Amino acid sequence: ELHAAEAAVEQARQNATAGYREAIANRERAASVLAQATLDRDRQRDLLERALIARARVDDAEAAVLQARKLLDAAEAQVQLRAGGEQQADLQLAIRRREVAQAQWRRSAAEVERGVVRSPIAGTVIALHSREGEVPGSEGIATVGDLARMNVQLEVYQTDIERVRVGQAVHVEGAALSSPLTGEVTSMGLAVERQSVLENDPAARTDGRIIRVKATLDDASSRRAARLTGLEVTGRIQITPDGP
Numbered sequence: 091e092l093h094a095a096e097a098a099v100e101q102a103r104q105n106a107t108a109g110y111r112e113a114i115a116n117r118e119r120a121a122s123v124l125a126q127a128t129l130d131r132d133r134q135r136d137l138l139e140r141a142l143i144a145r146a147r148v149d150d151a152e153a154a155v156l157q158a159r160k161l162l163d164a165a166e167a168q169v170q171l172r173a174g175g176e177q178q179a180d181l182q183l184a185i186r187r188r189e190v191a192q193a194q195w196r197r198s199a200a201e202v203e204r205g206v207v208r209s210p211i212a213g214t215v216i217a218l219h220s221r222e223g224e225v226p227g228s229e230g231i232a233t234v235g236d237l238a239r240m241n242v243q244l245e246v247y248q249t250d251i252e253r254v255r256v257g258q259a260v261h262v263e264g265a266a267l268s269s270p271l272t273g274e275v276t277s278m279g280l281a282v283e284r285q286s287v288l289e290n291d292p293a294a295r296t297d298g299r300i301i302r303v304k305a306t307l308d309d310a311s312s313r314r315a316a317r318l319t320g321l322e323v324t325g326r327i328q329i330t331p332d333g334p
Contacts, residue, residue: 095184095191102184110172117165124158131155209234216319237316240307242273244325245285245300253329254278260305264323271311275327277304303327 131151137143172178213236219229242262246254254275262271279302305325307315315321 092188092191092195095188099181099184099188102178102181106172106178106181109178110169113165113168113172117162117169120158120162120165124155124162127151127154127158207231211236213237214316235319237319238312240312240315240319241276242271242305242307242323242325244303244305244327246303246327248282248299248301251278251301251303254303254327255330258330259328261326261328262305262307262311262323263326264318264321266318266321267314267323271307271315271323273305273307273311275303276306279303 131148131154134143134148134151138145138148209232211234213234215232216235216237217233218231219233220226220231242260244260256275256278258275260273260275262273282299282301285298285300305327
């Protein structure tokens with residue numbers, strides 16, 4: 091619609107220019123007719139004074155002059171009407187329609203922009219929760235993560251947390267891992283919670299209190315674990331010799 095409106099403006103501008111030129115030409119022709127009619131009237135008057143023609147011939151010549159003057163006045167009015175350039179009515183109407191089309195295009199472009207979903211981080215889509223045409227649920231549209239640096243969340247019993255320090259080495263094992271992953275403790279939680287990961291041993295504690303400890307894997311281990319998001323593992327924290 092915008093392209094069509096722009097073409098209409100250009101066409102209206104060309105028509106306005108052509109119309110103005112035509113009005114100029116019509117005025118010149120009308121002026122020429124008036125000049126010729128005036129000369130003819132003057133000759134008829136001269137002949138009348140010499141009694142060579144009847145009065146009716148002069149009256150006809152006078153009427154022709156009046157008619158030619160009316161045509162010149164009308165042609166001059168057309169010239170003035172079409173001399174407005176960009177202010178001509180047809181061109182102004184086309185320009186207004188183009189402005190409406192421009193506003194509609196900007197509104198549509200803004201709607202398209204609002205429909206684009208951008209991740210707040212640079213990373214990898216780990217899981218899609220909504221498809222095209224679906225209304226996103228509480229999980230949102232997708233889970234995105236930075237797989238270049240993988241983390242492990244460990245549950246440490248409250249009775250052991252005093253021996254854990256940031257920077258201590260961590261070894262991670264799991265059924266899906268051919269060899270252990272390595273990293274170090276990077277942060278420790280501040281809240282004591284109920285454990286969520288249970289051991290297979292029926293006699294194991296099921297109501298233990300834990301503190302969540304996060305360990306960051308090194309580069310080599312992060313590359314191996316990049317496709318294992320959510321894997322259940324066992325972590326072993328290496329206690330420093332000078333620790334309690």
